Amino acid sequence: MDLTGDKPSAPRSSPVYVHNPHLDSLKDDVLYHFSLGTRTHNLPAMFGDVKFVCVGGSPWRIKSFTEYIAAELAIEEPNSGYANICAGTDRYTMYKVGPVLSVSHGMGIPSIAIMLHELIKLLHHAHCTDVTVIRIGTSGGIGLEPGTVVVTKQSVDATFLPRLEQVILGKTVVRNTDLDQGLAEELLQCSKELSQFETVIGNTMCTLDFYEGQARLDGALCSYTEKDKQDYLIKAKEAGVCNIEMESSVFAAMCKLSGLRGKKTQHEYLIKKYSNPFEFLTSLFLFGKRLLFV
Numbered sequence: 001m002d003l004t005g006d007k008p009s010a011p012r013s014s015p016v017y018v019h020n021p022h023l024d025s026l027k028d029d030v031l032y033h034f035s036l037g038t039r040t041h042n043l044p045a046m047f048g049d050v051k052f053v054c055v056g057g058s059p060w061r062i063k064s065f066t067e068y069i070a071a072e073l074a075i076e077e078p079n080s081g082y083a084n085i086c087a088g089t090d091r092y093t094m095y096k097v098g099p100v101l102s103v104s105h106g107m108g109i110p111s112i113a114i115m116l117h118e119l120i121k122l123l124h125h126a127h128c129t130d131v132t133v134i135r136i137g138t139s140g141g142i143g144l145e146p147g148t149v150v151v152t153k154q155s156v157d158a159t160f161l162p163r164l165e166q167v168i169l170g171k172t173v174v175r176n177t178d179l180d181q182g183l184a185e186e187l188l189q190c191s192k193e194l195s196q197f198e199t200v201i202g203n204t205m206c207t208l209d210f211y212e213g214q215a216r217l218d219g220a221l222c223s224y225t226e227k228d229k230q231d232y233l234i235k236a237k238e239a240g241v242c243n244i245e246m247e248s249s250v251f252a253a254m255c256k257l258s259g260l261r262g263k264k265t266q267h268e269y270l271i272k273k274y275s276n277p278f279e280f281l282t283s284l285f286l287f288g289k290r291l292l293f294v
Ligand SMILES: O=P(O)(O)O[C@H]1O[C@H](CO)[C@@H](O)[C@H]1O
Pocket: 056, 057, 058, 106, 107, 108, 136, 137, 138, 139, 210, 245, 246, 247
């Protein structure tokens, strides 16, 4: 309710927050790894209508997702050769179709963290509101049938704790890694209605490495036995871990701090194509198997 009267207040739109007072004094905020900037590009004109951001490790997956979602939204002819907005750099790729921005992030926490800093600033400078970000990635399941989709509830570290530790100015800062529960439930509901993929909600373990960090036996270095590996994976399962990947903790922490969460959107494209944005999430679900949504 409106605090000043008894009329119901209109739903407020949620901006994308940056928590950096130094940005205000920059004449030009350069998004180095996107090859974009506030002086060189009209970010509100280019990105102001973005409501969904879909991210994933591989540039190829992001291009293919863009073609898929363009056909789903019937915005442009599929396979018409979408332009990579970040063509001025070979660090990340970015495509936009209507309200959906898709960005690749490479492998691991440092790579996705750099991308997220620039993405959050981009959405902030573009004055975007009510943005939902979804990571579409691969992961290794623990005790799940191959092909199962895991919707992450919470990202945990390699000791199964829901936290991201980062050293800033020589001090360890701990950040929360909860994800939006409403969005997770919506995605699960989409999957139930589709009935095409086995889908679970659970915790995702985020590791610093693909080999030793994930108890694999096929890296160049390995100092443990098959039994040690199995014991660790059993402990992970007992702690509620469903799958393992390498970006979810910083993804969760940075989205939470920036106000990027699962929210309903009223964007015109989505209304035109779908009776509600929930159906957009269902379309997302149809994009391939063995994906990780966080
Ligand atoms: O499928 P993507 O998004 O690349 O993510 C997963 O795949 C990579 C490892 O092969 C890691 O980055 C992991 O998180």
